[in-house]
Amino acid sequence: xxxxxxxxxxxxxxxxxxxxxxxxxxxxxxxxxxxxxxxxxxxxxxxxxxxxxxxxxxxxxxxxxxxxxxxxxxxxxxxxxxxxxxxxxxxxxxxxxxxxxxxxxxxxxxxxxxxxxxxxxxxxxxxxxxxxxxxxxxxxxxxxxxxxxxxxxxxxxxxxxxxxxxxxxxxxxxxxxxxxxxxxxxxxxxxxxxxxxxxxxxxxxxxxxxxxxxxxxxxxxxxxxxxxxxxxxxxxxxxxxxxxxxxx
Amino acid sequence: xxxxxxxxxxxxxxxxxxxxxxxxxxxxxxxxxxxxxxxxxxxxxxxxxxxxxxxxxxxxxxxxxxxxxxxxxxxxxxxxxxxxxxxxxxxxxxxxxxxxxxxxxxxxxxxxxxxxxxxxxxxxxxxxxxxxxxxxxxxxxxxxxxxxxxxxxxxxxxxxxxxxxxxxxxxxxxxxxxxxxxxxxxxxxxxxxxxxxxxxx
Ligand code: HEM
Ligand code: FES
Numbered sequence: 001x002x003x004x005x006x007x008x009x010x011x012x013x014x015x016x017x018x019x020x021x022x023x024x025x026x027x028x029x030x031x032x033x034x035x036x037x038x039x040x041x042x043x044x045x046x047x048x049x050x051x052x053x054x055x056x057x058x059x060x061x062x063x064x065x066x067x068x069x070x071x072x073x074x075x076x077x078x079x080x081x082x083x084x085x086x087x088x089x090x091x092x093x094x095x096x097x098x099x100x101x102x103x104x105x106x107x108x109x110x111x112x113x114x115x116x117x118x119x120x121x122x123x124x125x126x127x128x129x130x131x132x133x134x135x136x137x138x139x140x141x142x143x144x145x146x147x148x149x150x151x152x153x154x155x156x157x158x159x160x161x162x163x164x165x166x167x168x169x170x171x172x173x174x175x176x177x178x179x180x181x182x183x184x185x186x187x188x189x190x191x192x193x194x195x196x197x198x199x200x201x202x203x204x205x206x207x208x209x210x211x212x213x214x215x216x217x218x219x220x221x222x223x224x225x226x227x228x229x230x231x232x233x234x235x236x237x238x239x240x241x242x243x244x245x246x247x248x
Numbered sequence: 249x250x251x252x253x254x255x256x257x258x259x260x261x262x263x264x265x266x267x268x269x270x271x272x273x274x275x276x277x278x279x280x281x282x283x284x285x286x287x288x289x290x291x292x293x294x295x296x297x298x299x300x301x302x303x304x305x306x307x308x309x310x311x312x313x314x315x316x317x318x319x320x321x322x323x324x325x326x327x328x329x330x331x332x333x334x335x336x337x338x339x340x341x342x343x344x345x346x347x348x349x350x351x352x353x354x355x356x357x358x359x360x361x362x363x364x365x366x367x368x369x370x371x372x373x374x375x376x377x378x379x380x381x382x383x384x385x386x387x388x389x390x391x392x393x394x395x396x397x398x399x400x401x402x403x404x405x406x407x408x409x410x411x412x413x414x415x416x417x418x419x420x421x422x423x424x425x426x427x428x429x430x431x432x433x434x435x436x437x438x439x440x441x442x443x444x445x446x447x448x449x
Pocket of ligand 2: 055056057059060061063065066067082083
């Protein structure tokens, strides 16, 4: 398959950046967007030019490293996939494809399509953990958890922290990410002990990082590669309110 | 935003209920209600709380809007589309500002007249006089469309912000929401129309 590409190039954080045009020829329909970039980069390197920088790691939709805005859609124009899972067969031969980095004040651009998402890590460091003695994992049946609660916690734990919610939110808000992390812990007995301190610390860090505020557009849910529900945002709000009103 | 919004929706329901007595015609309970509320001792503090509610709601909205504009200094080259982002949510700040502007005019029309004119005004006649003017009726109708749009986003958002819009209650909240954003503005909107075309009684 052949494609015309418009790709955001930016030397470093200080550079203004611009779109540049490329052509991709003879791309396999089974190649992912990232593999198409690999092909282009091989040609660029052979020609002595600077290859296009982009983030990736697992390339199977589980690590959360990749993330491009493709034709205006975060992780592409479709739903519930990561950039690395998006195959070129979903486009038409000869299409023009526009590749841009995630845009958010809290995600400054490092180079080309690579953005710095450590703001999400700092939110996790602020409270996204349980303080327990390390040692052997306990026996699975030692703490019984109702199936429904376990399922909800698992749904929240699906979050791979890619930042698509931030990138797609018209307000650049990280609420879905924080909601998933808070939910996952608040639902389970191990996480309940610190639920109050956790939600306050994580929200405070989220605000400090310069993310926007949720205005309930639910755009995040639609573009989350893992389909994490905004119901978790409702839970986050509930956790925050109960922490504020002092009940344990 | 959620709490002040809920408060303002409650006010709207109360206000609409009282206003529907306008259909009784002159000498009906509308003017009696006005007189009763006017003589109610706690009405002044309640008024201040109401105005405070409007102002607080506006200030919080403006703060969120400004904060969210700053959160994405550089936009996307290709504007994406979203199935979930409704125009009503993106326009909230503008519909809100329109409501504020309407409110100023509306208060000058009715509230200032009843409250500061000294003499006792027959509120029914004042309303009937205003709603015999075509441009007043047209502006009110336009405003109620805007109000409905504001509530369309606001009502369900309020429950999400309070953490109550869970999978279990989502359907119920959205159903009540339709009643709120369609019926409240429609109820208000019926009044100028009926009074203009039906004539004062
Ligand atoms: C057909 C539509 C409406 C009519 C006929 C109407 C009529 C009135 C009248 C007669 C008063 C004066 C009451 C008095 O002080 O004796 C009043 C007050 C007021 N109206 Fe409306 N109104 C309408 C719609 C609205 C809407 C949609 C809003 C909100 C956005 C609103 C907000 C207010 C407020 C805040 C006051 C002042 C309340 C107070 O402190 O006394 N009105 N209205
Ligand atoms: S590279 Fe790991 S999720 Fe895409």
